[in-house]
Amino acid sequence: METNNIVECYSCGLFLRKADDKSTLISKCPRCNSKVLSEKEHSFDSLFYAISSLLLFALLNIYPLISLSINNTQLNATLIGTVGILFEQNFFFVALIVFFTIILAPILNSLIIILSFIQIHTNIRIFTETLLHDSFHFFKHWGFVEVFVISIIVTYIKLIGMVSSTKFDIGFYVMLGYIFCFYMSNTKFEGKNVFGE
Amino acid sequence: MVLISCKNCHKVYEKENYDTFVCTRCNHTVRKRVKDSLQVSLALTICAILLYIPAMLYPMMEITKLGVKIESTIIEGVISFLEYESYFIAIVVFTASVIIPLIKLIGLLMIFTSLKINIRMSNRTKNIVFKFVEAIGKWSMIDIYVVAILASVVQLDEIFNIKGGIAATSFALVVILTMIAAHRFDTRIIWDE
Numbered sequence: 001m002e003t004n005n006i007v008e009c010y011s012c013g014l015f016l017r018k019a020d021d022k023s024t025l026i027s028k029c030p031r032c033n034s035k036v037l038s039e040k041e042h043s044f045d046s047l048f049y050a051i052s053s054l055l056l057f058a059l060l061n062i063y064p065l066i067s068l069s070i071n072n073t074q075l076n077a078t079l080i081g082t083v084g085i086l087f088e089q090n091f092f093f094v095a096l097i098v099f100f101t102i103i104l105a106p107i108l109n110s111l112i113i114i115l116s117f118i119q120i121h122t123n124i125r126i127f128t129e130t131l132l133h134d135s136f137h138f139f140k141h142w143g144f145v146e147v148f149v150i151s152i153i154v155t156y157i158k159l160i161g162m163v164s165s166t167k168f169d170i171g172f173y174v175m176l177g178y179i180f181c182f183y184m185s186n187t188k189f190e191g192k193n194v195f196g197e
Numbered sequence: 198m199v200l201i202s203c204k205n206c207h208k209v210y211e212k213e214n215y216d217t218f219v220c221t222r223c224n225h226t227v228r229k230r231v232k233d234s235l236q237v238s239l240a241l242t243i244c245a246i247l248l249y250i251p252a253m254l255y256p257m258m259e260i261t262k263l264g265v266k267i268e269s270t271i272i273e274g275v276i277s278f279l280e281y282e283s284y285f286i287a288i289v290v291f292t293a294s295v296i297i298p299l300i301k302l303i304g305l306l307m308i309f310t311s312l313k314i315n316i317r318m319s320n321r322t323k324n325i326v327f328k329f330v331e332a333i334g335k336w337s338m339i340d341i342y343v344v345a346i347l348a349s350v351v352q353l354d355e356i357f358n359i360k361g362g363i364a365a366t367s368f369a370l371v372v373i374l375t376m377i378a379a380h381r382f383d384t385r386i387i388w389d390e
Contacts, residue, residue: 003209008202011324013385015200032324066350077350085349091361094369098345130223144335151342154286161281192206195222
């Protein structure tokens with residue numbers, strides 16, 4: 001039996017025949033009504049977005065996300081600072097989680113996308129395809145940058161009630177651009193492409 | 198002949214039986230279902246339920262204002278938002294920090310127990326509940342991030358200072374454990390009857 005045109009619904013385990021091999025439409029499982037994964041078109045946009053997101057990430061670390069002034073003292077919060085303060089206050093476990101979910105996982109996610117494109121389109125082979133594929137899905141699952149952006153907004157509203165000089169700083173606006181590029185790079189990347197089939 | 202697919206790379210194979218084998222594409226072991234998925238997920242959910250108690254009872258944040266230290270739990274934080282008349286944020290924090298973890302824990306426990314005890318709930322409903330639990334998983338991290346940003350920005354020694362509280366570790370663990378439990382659970386066993 002030809003198994004290339006068969007997909008499994010990972011919600012209920014039903015095997016389905018693809019209507020069209022080249023179809024990129026999302027189909028629904030007739031038994032559980034879940035979306036059945038279908039392959040996306042391989043897009044170079046993902047690479048460009050991943051590079052842009054890394055550059056924006058470097059940029060947003062230079063500027064503060066939120067700043068305020070109390071008695072002529074300027075206070076501000078940076079991305080690295082939020083992790084650093086948790087370490088200073090001996091919240092090692094929480095600091096590690098925050099560091100991993102908002103810094104390490106998103107950076108490695110973008111790097112994996114870039115490395116995948118390098119390996120697919122050149123003869124350079126740095127990591128195995130399996131490692132790239134697994135890492136992509138792992139870091140995608142554990143990167144919470146969008147949650148962090150909402151947290152900045154919540155913090156701003158909390159602080160503005162206590163200190164009226166609180167304002168969003170340049171870093172926050174760079175972060176919005178970063179989120180867009182990061183999201184697009186993930187949306188346009190198909191993990192299975194690393195196997196080159 | 199039976200069909201079996203690699204959960205990792207989604208390659209479909211036709212085999213004689215459901216014996217485990219190594220995927221030719223990604224080199225992962227292919228099984229009909231994820232090994233001990235229910236047991237592991239249930240154990241993690243029980244741990245998360247136990248950690249949810251200190252996360253709610255102990256202070257999430259310590260605010261020092263002009264030498265006076267005030268500790269506040271998650272619920273007290275929500276009440277302070279209501280006092281500032283920030284109703285929208287109060288709802289956001291209450292939903293993200295109290296309701297979502299609770300829904301996740303109850304939802305997962307309900308699905309797991311329904312596999313052993315006969316509960317009148319269709320498989321489609323269980324599937325919808327699980328998808329919802331999976332989708333909202335990371336949004337409970339809001340409170341942890343808010344505490345981290347506040348602690349980072351407000352550092353004026355005894356004049357005005359914000360520190361994380363001991364509930365932060367338990368709460369972060371609740372979020373992470375429920376996420377791992379949901380990720381580890383193989384929903385296909387709901388339909389295996």
